[in-house]
Amino acid sequence: MSKECINPYTVSNSDFTRHIDVICPRCEKKAIVIGTSLYVPMVEHEEKVRFACVSCGYAIKYANTPKMIVYVNSRGKPKYSRMVYQNAPIDPFFGFSVWYKMETNHGLLWAYNLAHLLVIEAYVASPLRERNEIENKNSSLASRLPKWVSAAKNRSYLLRLIARVKLS
Ligand SMILES: [Zn+2]
DSSP, X not given: OOGGXXXXXXXXXXXXXXXXXXXXXXXXXXXXXXXXXTTSOHHHHHHHOEEXXXXXXXXXXXXXXXXXXXXXXXXXXXXXXXXXXXSSXXXXXXXXXXXXXXXXXXXXXXXXXXXXXXXXXXXXXXXXXXXTTOOOOTTSHHHHSOGGGGOGGGHHHHHHHHHHHHTO
């Protein structure tokens, strides 16, 4: 990822969904979800998205997971589709827990992958960094983070937690 992409006011959580580090639901070690952009057709999700754990060998193709009933139409016929989970500490496709999760005294901080975590770290270190001149989009990563993340009094505490989880 190039330098200019890592401003927390110009990126969104959804910019980090192509590779997500998750906790393997079988062995609880670090595993990978190969994802896609959330904004492509579902067929593309089904073609590309997969989960793999190198520790226990568990692997799943997204296309092979069951669809969910999203609604029942007026004739009582269920319609099946897929849910994409957004802005939550789980991968958007399978719903597996993300690997980079930090329980803090104020709440949970989480990231899809290391690049995502580094943007959050930069934001914690300097929450007003490069904000000037940039329109703060509602969907930006910075605007999604709770207020306590940018509080100066929490800075060194949060940076310590992030430093620890970075090595995991
Ligand atoms: Zn595993």
